[in-house]
């Protein structure tokens with residue numbers, strides 16, 4: 001496994017709140033790494049920094065060993081980074097197929113394309129294929145606005161979308177929070193499959209059992225800093241909780 | 254909404270069967286609607302993107318004044334002058350639109366306030382240029398353009414129809430249109446997907462100004478003068494038409510097709526009131542309340558959906 005993404009010393013301040021105070025993070029190709037931490041530990045902020053949505057105040061990001069500046073979500077996308085944000089980032093008035101292509105709409109060939117005419121049929125077909133191959137039940141809802149869907153269905157749309165496009169790194173910020181048992185199972189299987197095709201998958205979750213089950217490695221964030229790293233094999237829930245809450249600090253230090 | 258329009262037509266026709274349902278009156282109604290429709294197409298884009306442009310009526314007047322002044326100064330009564338007048342009107346409208354867009358996207362002044370400000374400023378500027386008197390230097394070539402046209406409809410109406418068709422297709426079928434919906438639905442989601450939201454909004458306000466400029470030129474063709482005082486409630490009719498046409502005040506959905514039907518409602522109302530001898534001011538009273546009712550219905554629909 002090679003280190004695909006490496007962040008070090010990331011600082012992000014919001015006014016007088018310091019969300020990240022020198023956070024480190026790494027993700028390897030082909031692995032699922034869980035990023036865990038208490039509420040407010042800075043997980044979502046770190047994901048936003050590493051997806052180009054938020055510019056860090058300090059710190060460096062390396063991709064395959066080269067220092068990079070993501071600059072914008074487009075910059076991150078160019079590196080093959082895709083993200084399921086905690087708020088899902090869907091356009092509620094559009095359908096799932098339309099959402100799957102937000103910002104990367106397919107255009108018809110030829111003169112019509114010159115005018116920016118959308119190839120809606122092709123987008124719909126590709127989205128339907130992707131939804132189908134991921135084992136979701138979204139195919140019957142292709143034309144429903146996302147706003148009318150259940151929380152779990154919305155989460156499925158956001159997950160499918162990012163899996164469709166992720167080629168290097170996939171961030172999932174609490175992707176199973178609104179999902180039922182079967183869908184959660186399905187997403188965890190999907191996550192494994194995506195990692196098996198060589199993508200670095202970063203899973204944020206508060207469900208420790210789930211984390212131990214699906215992740216290869218676990219990184220723990222507390223108060224905006226990485227405080228521990230574990231290999232999933234041989235680690236137990238007590239150790240994770242200890243690292244998250246700080247009870248383990250003395251022994252880790 | 255088609256049902257409401259049909260209802261109005263039936264009621265007015267029942268009261269004045271001799272006057273309302275005639276070809277000449279139908280021509281009047283579409284003529285009244287034409288300039289409003291041109292502005293309403295721009296407003297549809299802006300409102301789908303969850304914005305608002307209150308300045309359109311004043312920008313229409315300002316663009317008309319500039320256009321009439323330039324055409325007057327050029328003197329020659331030919332198509333060269335008329336087209337120069339068109340360019341001036343479009344440029345004046347575009348300039349106000351871009352000014353709105355820059356204030357909204359760069360200075361982060363809310364659209365409601367920015368365009369309320371330019372509503373006052375553009376009208377004031379028009380009055381400064383003309384010292385408050387209407388400009389009548391409209392070439393006959395332009396006035397004749399407004400009188401005749403194919404199928405008994407004025408060219409003014411045909412221009413409005415063309416704007417609606419092109420505007421409707423671009424909105425429904427192109428990436429530009431799709432980005433407009435995305436921004437109105439969840440601007441942050443658009444931003445995270447790499448859409449340059451500010452740039453797009455700037456274009457939309459520019460478009461709204463441009464179309465108000467075009468409406469100013471059409472209005473000169475129609476009235477042969479600048480009608481400075483005649484457009485204070487245009488924005489009311491335009492927004493009412495757009496909302497009645499199904500565009501949400503909160504952005505995210507709407508169609509130009511809906512706007513076409515919607516804009517005919519305040520126009521038919523105003524025409525009908527005149528024909529049945531109700532004081533025309535009642536139209537403004539009615540349109541105002543219709544706008545409030547339409548937005549109320551929009552709110553209810555939205556809340557019902559969010560609860561689902």
Ligand SMILES: Nc1ncnc2c1ncn2[C@@H]1O[C@H](COP(=O)(O)OP(=O)(O)OP(=O)(O)O)[C@@H](O)[C@H]1O
Nearest residue numbers: 014017018019037038039040041042043044045046
């Ligand atoms: N846009 C913002 N403005 C101000 N403060 C922010 C902003 N975003 C995050 N913060 C602050 O940064 C800290 C970290 O927040 P973050 O959302 O990254 O935590 P988290 O680990 O994802 O928590 P959770 O498990 O609840 O999702 C919090 O104290 C939060 O209040």
Ligand SMILES: [Mg+2]
Nearest residue numbers: 043044045086
């Ligand atoms: Mg979070």
